[in-house]
Amino acid sequence: MNIAILSKGTKNYSTQRLVEEAKLRGHDVRVINYAKCFVTLEQNNPIVNYKGEIVTNVDAVIPRISSNLTMYGSSIVRQFEMQNAFTTTSSISIVRARDKLRSMQLLSKSGVGIPKTVFARETGEYEGVLEQVGGAPVIIKIARGTHGRGVVLAETRKAALAVMQAFNAEGVNFLVQEYIAESRGEDIRAFVVNGKVVASMMRKSSEDDFRSNLHQGGEGRIVKLSDVERRTAQKAAKTIGLTIAGVDMLRSDRGPLVLEVNASPGFGIEKVTGRNVAASIIEYTERSAKTGRRKDKVGA
Numbered sequence: 001m002n003i004a005i006l007s008k009g010t011k012n013y014s015t016q017r018l019v020e021e022a023k024l025r026g027h028d029v030r031v032i033n034y035a036k037c038f039v040t041l042e043q044n045n046p047i048v049n050y051k052g053e054i055v056t057n058v059d060a061v062i063p064r065i066s067s068n069l070t071m072y073g074s075s076i077v078r079q080f081e082m083q084n085a086f087t088t089t090s091s092i093s094i095v096r097a098r099d100k101l102r103s104m105q106l107l108s109k110s111g112v113g114i115p116k117t118v119f120a121r122e123t124g125e126y127e128g129v130l131e132q133v134g135g136a137p138v139i140i141k142i143a144r145g146t147h148g149r150g151v152v153l154a155e156t157r158k159a160a161l162a163v164m165q166a167f168n169a170e171g172v173n174f175l176v177q178e179y180i181a182e183s184r185g186e187d188i189r190a191f192v193v194n195g196k197v198v199a200s201m202m203r204k205s206s207e208d209d210f211r212s213n214l215h216q217g218g219e220g221r222i223v224k225l226s227d228v229e230r231r232t233a234q235k236a237a238k239t240i241g242l243t244i245a246g247v248d249m250l251r252s253d254r255g256p257l258v259l260e261v262n263a264s265p266g267f268g269i270e271k272v273t274g275r276n277v278a279a280s281i282i283e284y285t286e287r288s289a290k291t292g293r294r295k296d297k298v299g300a
């Protein structure tokens, strides 16, 4: 098969692992830096140009779109979709997953556990917003943040009000969320491939932080999920319309609560768990590229 990995970082660990496993399984694989692609549109002919040539004969695309290039990256993925190439992650699901508000709305409707969340923009009623999530301490996060950047723990009412005002003054969309104190700076990352959890780890924040992102100094260790946790991760991925997803959950007194569903989860989890996530993805790609494209059924 001709596999194209869309990634900005050729040397990146996740990209390298995908290349390695694809080669091991006998595929022709190339890494395309989507940021440097341009598209040509004319009647009935969606073209992707890269490094002076037209990219043709791609059987399957594996998108690894970074969060600061969501729109451009997903439009390149869409261009391949229009050529009827199979993609492991659809362009629409990437855009959907990157919007925390939209994701939380869908998750809430699907019935998976989520922390109580309020979304507000220009309202003078910040006190009311705080009351809705049970008062301080609260979590405030910008709608398009990632790697833990843009997530604030406001420990007092005063701090919460000030943060909301600051975000509002900058015109940033944000969510206010109940703080799940009992998770004690730990969260679960479940890596889902085609409806199955193929690896899971527990991440613990560094001493002086509440965020457990590895990018913020958090550390991972292997963890066995309960049945409910496993089912929650699977359902959350399906709800967002992602066949490959990194689902972040908190362990709370009322069961697992989903924080977010990542469309380009990192492969650092391989080092922590010893699981071969890249191979699972290539196997899934092989099987699915043959049966053709799936339709996005989320409808939002």
Ligand SMILES: Nc1ncnc2c1ncn2[C@@H]1O[C@H](COP(=O)(O)OP(=O)(O)O)[C@@H](O)[C@H]1O
Pocket (backbone or CB within 6 Å): 115, 139, 141, 145, 146, 147, 148, 149, 150, 151, 177, 178, 179, 180, 181, 183, 185, 186, 187, 210, 211, 212, 213, 248, 250, 259, 260
């Ligand atoms: N409601 C919450 N209660 C407690 N901790 C939280 C809450 N929301 C986020 N966190 C912590 O902050 C981290 C980052 O939050 P997350 O919503 O996943 O944003 P990002 O997209 O930046 O990773 C989480 O992994 C978790 O450790």
Ligand SMILES: [Mg+2]
Pocket (backbone or CB within 6 Å): 147, 148, 213, 248, 259, 260
């Ligand atoms: Mg996260």
